[in-house]
Structure formats: C-alpha cells, structure tokens
Amino acid sequence: MASAKLLLLVATSVLSCGVILADYAPMTLTIVNNCPYPVWPGIQANSGHDVLEGGGFFLPALSHRSFAAPAHPWSGRIWARTGCTGAGEQLHCATGDCGGRLQCAGLGGAAPATLAQVSLHHGNDQTSYGVSVVDGFNVGLSVTPHEGRGNCPVLACRKNLTETCPSELQLRTPAGSVVACKSGCEAFRTDELCCRNMYNSPRTCRSSKYSEFFKRECPQAFTYAHDSPSLTHECAAPRELKVIFCH
C-alpha cells in the first residue's frame, strides 16, 4: 500500500515536472541602466509572488544585471530609483524610494515613477508586459522581449518628461531641480483624477488634461487607471525580457 502510494507520488512529480519543462522555457530578466547616472532598480512582486534580487539593487551608469526569471507564473513591476544617498538599510532616494532601503523586499516605490509591468508564464506560457506612467514619470524606459513568438513589440516611454512636465506636476528637490513628473492624481489627490470611489470604473474613470500630457509624449504607455487594455502586449515564451532605463 505504502509503496503504491509512493509510486503514485513519483509518477505525479515526474508528470508535473514534465509539464513544467514543456510549458515554461527558461527566461532571463535583464535590467539595463543606459542613463548617464546611476539608478537603483526596484522590483516589486505582486502579492504572493517571489521577491527577485532582494527587490532592489544598485546599477551604475551604463551597466546591466541579468538573472533567471522564476520558472513559474510571476507578475510584478520594475522601476528605477534615482538620486539616492546612503546604502543598505539607509538608502534614501529622490524618486522611487521604497521605505528608505536598498532591498525593497516586497515594498513598492514612491510615486512618481515610470513602471515596467510584467506578468511571466501565464496561460500557455504567455508573457505580458506594459509601460505605465499612471503613477507619474521619473526615468524613460523600454521593455523588449527577445525571441518570443506572436505579438512582441518593444514598448517604451522614451522622452525625458521631466524636461517638459507642466509646472503643477513637477516634483522638485529641496534645491529646486525637477527630478520627476507627478500624475494628476498624485498632484491633486481628487477621486476623479485618481479614479477612486464613484470614478473607479471603465465608464467613469476618464483621461484628464494631465494624463493627456503623458499620452501625447508617451502614446505606448498607460496614462490613467482605465487606459486602453490594448496597451498590454502578450508575447509567447520569450527567452529574455529586457527593461532598459533611459532608452
């Protein structure tokens, strides 16, 4: 009886192993800093998913870091922190800060920050990805899947919006330099601009003159909570997904 059970267990694990191998090709995640200054990427997994690379690390100008993506479904967001001082448990960033530490370890970043949103290995090994400035903009970025099948375009918000940001959206350092561009929601905190409460549905959550500024500059990016779902792309089994800052 016991050995029959064991056999069954072995058979099921072999089977599920086989299924995993067949469904999910190994994938590499690469984060590139193409900016002329260092960034501290942050990675936040959606609830229940693994923390990758401690959730954050230092990335000098013109360098990259590659690591293996989880071999199972995973979703989350990647952003850049800029203007950081300190180190380790005491890292404070002018933009994208996550609780004042290097490793975000599950925490998200402070707005405004440009986001790469990714969902790996869902459905029939689809990877979906998008660029969002719903929470504002701090650094231009692009997301590029490599060697995938199907609909796998490069998506980007490339312009440096900190240069053109309307003054009421500018985030400035105490010394006065503009380091990021807030969303209308972040700047004014109204239910309407934040698509909260009665404005939290595809019908009532609308673009605003603020989101339209982002849309003009970055048509491929999500600019408000219920922006067109067609901005998310689905690519089958890419071998690598690259997020490039300042590109």
Ligand SMILES: *[C@@H]1O[C@H](CO)[C@@H](O)[C@H](O)[C@H]1NC(C)=O
């Ligand atoms: C973007 O513009 C800001 C404000 O002018 C500047 O400080 C920053 O260095 C620029 N970023 C890049 C990548 O050129």
